[in-house]
Amino acid sequence: MFIFVVSFLMYLLLVWSGGGIPLIEVLIALILASVTMAAFRSWHKGRKISMRGLDPKRWFGFIYYLFGPFAVGLAKANIDVAVRVITGNIRPGIIKVDPGLTSDLAKTMLADSITLTPGTLTVDVDEEGAFYIHWIYVEDENPSEEQVYGSFGHWARRLAE
Amino acid sequence: MTFLIVGILILVGLFFNTLGAFSLYRFPDVYTRLHGATKCTTFGTLFTMFAVVAYSLSKLIEKGEARFGVFIIHGAVATLVLLITNATGAHAIARAAHRSGIFPARAVVDRLEEKEEAKGGVSR
Amino acid sequence: MTIQIFLFAAAIVALLAIAALGRLVAGPTIPDRAVALDTMNTYVVGLMMLLAAAYDSVVMVDVAIVYAALSFVGTMFIARYIEGEV
Known part of the structure; x- marks a missing residue:
């Protein structure tokens, strides 16, 4: 249901060009959103139609996350990387952290947040x-969650699990 | 006023974009280059988009044509698409590089390599 | 006057894309080239936005959205190719 609503609204948003939206465009949006949802459903067999993705509390939480901590x-x-580009002061390494997330959406969100942050x-x-x-810049070879990405783990758990 | 705000936003954007291109030559291996390239260019392009949005907003207030409102919405959608796809693309390239046997240069620790060796996978 | 800023910024971003081309040609490994290509794609999206503002055409922003989505698909395919799964 989440996919349906998002693709429907996205189509209407992109088709709006000042003034009103003709009825035919709404019909096209409905058809395209149905096709998108059907295609998604055929890839992920066994998903049930659920309204969990439409909970307004999560939506507002997500918007707050995007403009606040993120x-x-x-x-x-960016300031950190800018300084490192100029001074060349690096100490790279690959470390392991276990945030204990289970849902794919939460993992994707946390991975993307990690990639775009310090x-x-x-x-x-x-x-x-x-x-x-x-x-x-590896400070600790066996770091805790907090050291690596601060409060993002908490946010991913709260918004997407 | 518009000139000043747009100018400052464009300058910040150009600064980070330049650092992004510079980091491609400054850093020793693919992972550190990904850091510079992904973060700096995303942030720089974000600021160029802010400049474009600020410009359209001033035009919208000045002339009141809905055309500029459309401009703002489409610019915001482009920014959102860029923010999501850049991070995911960087992640895909990093994973592919590590799986194809390229290890980070001058690394102090590499837990992923240790794990792959324990499973009897690729080794240096 | 503001339009001149956009044209100036567009010229600089185009030069940066050409600078990233150097890494695309020189890069010692395939992932290095993929990174350079990804960087260039981001610059081109920014360039399209700047030119859209300078020439006042909304269509170019739509092209930028489609370009960003398609460049992501291209990056994903290159990553799959490097992993050896295509």
């Missing part, structure tokens, strides 16, 4: 859900 992390990351880049995620992270 934006701050992104800005800090000095870290997700290299691999194994079957047990452990993250292998390339760290540009």
Whole structure:
């Protein structure tokens, strides 16, 4: 249901060009959204139709996350990398962290957040859900979650599990 | 006023974009290059888009044509697409590089390689 | 006057894309080339946005959205190829 609503709204958003939206466009949006949902369903057999993705609390939480902690992390990351590009002060290595996430959406969200924030880049995620992270300046060879990505693990658990 | 805001946003964007291109030559191996290239170019392009959005916003207020509103919405969608695809693409390249047997240069620790060796997979 | 800033920035970003081309040609390994290509794609999306603002055409922004999505597919295919699964 989440996929259906998102593709429907996205189509209408892109087709809007000032003024109103003609009825035919709404019909096309409905058809395209149905096709997208059917295609997704044929790849992921056994998914049930659920309304969990449409919970407004999660949506507002996600928007807050995007403009709050994530934006701050992104800005800090870029200043950090900018300094390292200029000075060339690096100490790279690949470390292992186990955040204990189970759902695919939460893993994707955390991996993307890690990639865009201070000095870290997700290299691999194994079957047990452990993250292998390339760290540009290794402070500790067996770090805790907090040291590597701060509060992002908490946010991913809260918004996407 | 518009000129000043757009100019500052464009300058910040160009600064980070330049660092992104510079980091391709500055760093020793593919992982560190990915750091520089992904983060700096995403951030730089984000700021160029902010400049474009600020410009359209000022035009929207000045002339009141809905065309500029469309411009803002499409720019925001492009930014969102870029933010998601860049991070995922960087992750895919890093994983592919490690699986094809390229190990980080000057690494102090490499847990993934240790794990693969324990399974009897690729070794240096 | 503001339009000149956009054209200036577009010229600089185009030069940066050409600079990234050097790594695409020289890169010692295939992942290095993939990184350079990814960087160039991001620059081209930014360039399209700047030119759209300078020439005042919304269509170019739509092209930028499609280009970003397609370049992602291209990067994914290159990554799969490097892993040896294609």
